[in-house]
Amino acid sequence: MIWNKVETVSKDELHAIQSERLIKTVNRVYDNVGYYRKKMDAQGILPGDIKSIDDLSKLPFTDKYDLAENYPFGTFAAPMSEVVRFHASSGTTGKPKVAGYTRNDLAVWSECVARCLTMAGMTKEDMLHVAFGYGLFTGGFGLHQGSELIGAATIPVSGGNTERQITILTDFKPTYLCCTPSYALYIASELERMGKSKEDLNLKAGIFGAEPWTDEMKAEIEKKLGLKAYDIYGLTEITGPGVSMCCDENNGLHVCADHFVPEIINPDTLLPEGDNTVGELVFTTISKEAFPLIRYRTRDLTSIDSSPCACGRTSPRMARIMGRSDDMLIIRGVNVFPSQIESVILKSSDVAPYYMIYVDREGLLDTMKIKVEMNSELFSDEVKKIEAVERKLRHDIESVIGISASVELVEARTLPRFEGKAKHVIDNRKLYK
Ligand code: ADP
């Protein structure tokens, strides 16, 4: 099922929609936001120079530093009397970014989330358990609004209090769950600890996002909770969750490109990249009123595929996010993404899917230590067996990331659990990226 016909329009039709909306947005920001006017003037670009979406790359970029300089409301393009809601980024990296929404902005956001939920097969017959946090974070409200628009029965549980989450999951028997992938795993392990299993639930599917996760993590969650897992992506600056979502074909996340136009750029040269080349994801919002963004550098790394999808949607698809450029660790000169390490750990059946990466510097040398929880069978095994598993993990991790790291297996349930976004890396080098 497809929520909105616009998801299936031809390339030409999408081009026309995007062009018309971009022109409107460029005029809006030029007329209302000093920041954009100055930037465009400095580059000698006038709104009239933008004649279609093909002119997008003539426009200047915006990044999180620009937002910090104009914090909190300096880039808003609507008067405060039109603003009906605020959200702010969770501040994972730096100063929070504040988003304002007009009534229409909220309607567009809900519409995009409704498309996403429909992609996961959700209808008004379903019941959605929202375990994303409600508050300044966009996760809870975002999924909630889209779910109500579809007409599904929506449970605003919010994050935390995992025992209560499980009581609701087993008593209300929702058919859909949404939260971060790491919280889904935590819920699964608490379920087990409470002597219950997926048989006590009625979940068909889960909609997970807000942090990078791997295919291995997806498989683990699907197995433990007995559901089909879908990936939802978004960021506060652009609107919140619902910017893109994977369909049943599981070949990338369909972007709501009639509202948010994606580009991939090479982060060094800032030049646009073609399809299927990994680079930094950049978005231009073309229907937002309060907080439009022109060529916003997300720092998320992915690629775009604009070929049509077997599901019938024609919207461009982004590959699963590899990570943020801010998350990339440079260890002894080698680029390492925590997701590469996660893939290896989750492939091993001797360890649990909980790990922490500690980076340090001894003298002039960077060191990396990875602590991984053993599963209960391994824990009761001989030391020799435990050492063999450690050796194997060390070897497998080294062959994936290209540098050595020490691996220490620790007792079950001793590493931190996360109710929202996970934090897997502690970098003690005090280097600045
Ligand atoms: P913060 O930057 O403080 O975490 P947000 O809560 O707005 O602020 O989070 C947005 C970011 O979360 C994205 O830029 C991206 O890095 C990450 N993210 C969101 N959804 C996904 C997803 N499905 N896969 C990977 N990363 C995601």
Ligand code: ZN
């Ligand atoms: Zn599809």
